[in-house]
Amino acid sequence: MLRISKLTDYAIMVMVELSQSRGEVISAQALAERCGLELPTVSKLLKLLTRSELVQSFRGVNGGYRVNRPSADISVAEVIAAIEGPIAMTECSVDTGLCQQEDNCNLRSNWQRISLAVAEAMQQVTLAEMARPAPAVTDSLKIATFNA
Amino acid sequence: MLRISKLTDYAIMVMVELSQSRGEVISAQALAERCGLELPTVSKLLKLLTRSELVQSFRGVNGGYRVNRPSADISVAEVIAAIEGPIAMTECSVDTGLCQQEDNCNLRSNWQRISLAVAEAMQQVTLAEMARPAPAVTDSLKIATFNA
DNA sequence: TGAAACAGGACTGATATAGTACTATTTAAC
DNA sequence: GTTAAATAGTACTATATCAGTCCTGTTTCA
Numbered sequence: 569m570l571r572i573s574k575l576t577d578y579a580i581m582v583m584v585e586l587s588q589s590r591g592e593v594i595s596a597q598a599l600a601e602r603c604g605l606e607l608p609t610v611s612k613l614l615k616l617l618t619r620s621e622l623v624q625s626f627r628g629v630n631g632g633y634r635v636n637r638p639s640a641d642i643s644v645a646e647v648i649a650a651i652e653g654p655i656a657m658t659e660c661s662v663d664t665g666l667c668q669q670e671d672n673c674n675l676r677s678n679w680q681r682i683s684l685a686v687a688e689a690m691q692q693v694t695l696a697e698m699a700r701p702a703p704a705v706t707d708s709l710k711i712a713t714f715n716a
Numbered sequence: 717m718l719r720i721s722k723l724t725d726y727a728i729m730v731m732v733e734l735s736q737s738r739g740e741v742i743s744a745q746a747l748a749e750r751c752g753l754e755l756p757t758v759s760k761l762l763k764l765l766t767r768s769e770l771v772q773s774f775r776g777v778n779g780g781y782r783v784n785r786p787s788a789d790i791s792v793a794e795v796i797a798a799i800e801g802p803i804a805m806t807e808c809s810v811d812t813g814l815c816q817q818e819d820n821c822n823l824r825s826n827w828q829r830i831s832l833a834v835a836e837a838m839q840q841v842t843l844a845e846m847a848r849p850a851p852a853v854t855d856s857l858k859i860a861t862f863n864a
Numbered sequence: 865t866g867a868a869a870c871a872g873g874a875c876t877g878a879t880a881t882a883g884t885a886c887t888a889t890t891t892a893a894c
Numbered sequence: 895g896t897t898a899a900a901t902a903g904t905a906c907t908a909t910a911t912c913a914g915t916c917c918t919g920t921t922t923c924a
Contacts, residue, residue: 571805573881580823595900608884615902628891629899644830674849675728678841682792685837693830701822721912743869756915763871776922779869 576651578605579613583647584699586623587639595632613651620650644698645690724799726753727761731795732847734771735787743780761799768798792846793838803835 581603586594600610614633618625622642623633635642729751734742748758762781766773770790771781783790796803805827 575882577823577827584823597900606883609882611901612883618902625901626891627889627899627901630892631890631900633901675725675732675846677849678846679725682837682841686834689830689833689837693826698823698826701825723913745869754914757913759870760914766871773870774922775868775870775920777868778923779921781870 572648573652575609575613576648578603578609579617579647579651580644580695580698581605582610582613583617583622583635583642584639584695586633587635587642587695588699590635590638593626593630593632593634599633617647617650620646622646622650639695639699640697642695643691644693644695645687647695648690720796721800723757723761724796726751726757727765727795727799728792728843728846729753730758730761731765731770731783731790732787732843734781735783735790735843736847738783738786741774741778741780741782747781765795765798768794770794770798786844787847788842788844790843791839792841792843793835795843796838803831803838805831805834 582599582605585599585602596611596614597607599614600607603610614623614625617623618633623635625631625633730747730753733747733750744759744762745755747762748755751758762771762773765771766781771783773779773781793803
């Protein structure tokens with residue numbers, strides 16, 4: 569169903585929560601409680617988010633996590649990439665040898681193009697926007713025509 | 717990584733192949749050979765595609781499958797939906813009770829909005845386009861700003 | 865009547881995801 | 895210095911999904 573994983577969904581929740589207390593250092597425990605998630609799960613996410621430098625960690629007593637950038641500067645795409653890796657729709661012809669028309673298989677380049685469009689869409693949605701209610705449907709993200 | 721399943725990838729291959737012989741009835745066996753896929757796999761896909769009325773099936777000797785609509789009228793979104801079900805990014809608050817801020821949880825509506833945008837993007841890409849090489853990157857699918 | 869082909873469902877194995885646990889390291893406070 | 899709080903890293907397990915296969919039944923043409 570073309571969906572992101574539960575963990576990524578959680579990660580957005582955690583990031584939104586964290587970025588609403590920007591500058592403040594918050595422990596994984598506190599975040600878990602605020603988000604209604606399990607501590608081990610939240611810890612796992614925060615480790616990944618730290619590696620991608622979306623959050624900064626502080627060890628020791630009174631340690632925790634903090635976002636540095638304002639939430640309007642952090643895109644959903646960044647969070648997805650931190651948890652799931654690069655956004656791509658298919659491995660398509662990665663494991664080829666299958667497709668007999670390999671040479672004139674145009675699917676691959678088209679999939680890449682679609683992936684790019686989706687990635688761009690995600691890049692334009694910030695955590696600040698995720699924290700607010702979505703505007704009316706008529707204001708939805710719009711996709712320009714695919715045709716050149 | 718936000719990807720469609722292998723089966724959906726295969727389904728696009730099969731549909732592109734089928735729609736290049738529009739009007740002609742082609743057996744699952746023949747399609748499997750042309751696409752370099754296993755017969756059982758292709759059969760499975762064709763059954764799903766038939767249920768979604770993307771293709772028409774004919775039983776008995778000399779039976780097979782056929783697309784009725786021209787490839788320019790069939791979108792990638794339709795094929796994805798036939799195999800994977802509706803396009804949606806998250807179940808988000810489907811299994812809630814987790815999120816303590818349920819009432820003012822704005823994530824859900826935003827995810828729906830993003831899903832809608834992605835679905836629209838897929839709706840604009842036709843099988844005819846998938847069969848051709850992708851235009852230059854500068855002509856990529858573009859997503860208009862998320863902001864109202 | 866027999867063979868070709870699809871329909872439907874069930875089953876199995878592989879892979880990915882989700883969740884958990886354990887050990888090590890860091891840091892502040894007393 | 896010792897202790898407790900907290901993150902870092904890694905490994906493990908269970909579950910769910912996905913991919914692939916197979917079997918039985920039905921339809922249709924020759």
